[in-house]
Amino acid sequence: MKKLIAFDLDGTLAPSKSTLPGRMAELMNQLLKSHQVCIISGGKYELFQRQVLSQLSKNASLLTNLHLMPTSGTRYYSYDANASDWKLNYAEDFTAEDKQQIITALQEGLDESGYAVDKTYGETIEDRDSQITLSILGQEIVAELGEEGVRIKEAWDPDGSRKLKIRAIIAPKIPNFEVRAAGATSIDVTKPGVDKAYGMNKLMAATGLSMDEILFMGDKIMPGGNDYAVEQMGIESIPVRSWEDTSYAIEAIVKTA
Ligand SMILES: [Mg+2]
Known part of the structure; x- marks a missing residue:
């Protein structure tokens, strides 16, 4: 049984650099009721705010199920319901x-x-x-x-x-x-060793979930692609071609939850 569904953002949940399509935002709000959700992307945090958070429910009990990993998991934000804001848990910055x-x-x-x-x-x-x-x-x-x-x-x-x-x-x-x-x-x-697999390891440590409780979807699960490391580390992964593919997969998860 998968407890956390992790997603790449561009090309997986939305067209490149675009906001979540209405249908996808609706599905994400539904998914957050039954599952923890992580979004891990090369994009910066400001893009997560613009593309994703602006489109989702503001309900704190849903947002506490959401984990944001911008810049390939070099940063990790989780929702602090007491402060009603996103909290930066770590950042792997360059000199x-x-x-x-x-x-x-x-x-x-x-x-x-x-x-x-x-x-x-x-x-x-x-x-x-x-x-x-x-x-x-x-x-x-x-x-x-x-x-x-x-x-x-x-x-x-x-x-x-x-x-x-x-x-x-x-x-x-x-x-x-x-x-x-x-x-x-x-x-x-x-930095070396900091990729989406690194982010997934940090996420497992933070949530206490094991690898087999996580499902990942991405549009670049191929050698040289930025989603490949997640599949290579052993997390069950679904390659998608577009956000539409992803929407069908989420729909199936939501319906059987
Ligand atoms: Mg992508």
Whole structure:
């Protein structure tokens, strides 16, 4: 019996950088009544607020069942019902020196790959303190262009091969860090050993749950993908292609709960 359902965010619960679709928000509110839920994503906490929390029930008894792991599990937030706010449990931040080395490698890697684009939207390299992310088309493409931005992102690297090529150029430049293909158009760098599996281990310690009580769903459960580590550590995992796939799986869980 699964007690906690964990999800990737972009491409799994919502289109890239977009808010939870109404249907998904409704299903998540239902799921939180019967299960603990964790969302673990490369995105930063502010994106969790914008994409997820803004769409969910404000009911404290539901929110206490929700665990948020932004920036690939390098940060962990849980809901403090007494304070009516989210509490940061830990953060694995880089030093200033680490950051400089990583930013240089990302910039060089993108240049050498030949995949740099002329028109970008917002920052292309974003320092999220515990994770540095290269967004090839820019962080703000969806905020600026809306659905058109989502379409451009999804069309840029539909089979993931460009991201894997860029990753293969960057990773040897910074062997002391983890480099992963992440969202539709991004590459994430974290401290070594800090990935979604690390986050899941922290989550199990915090909740007292065992591996077989957890089910995970993600759209990048493949070698080089940022969801792969969770399946590799032995957590039962369902690969999805889109939030619609995920919605059918949640519907089945909710109906049998
Ligand atoms: Mg994803």
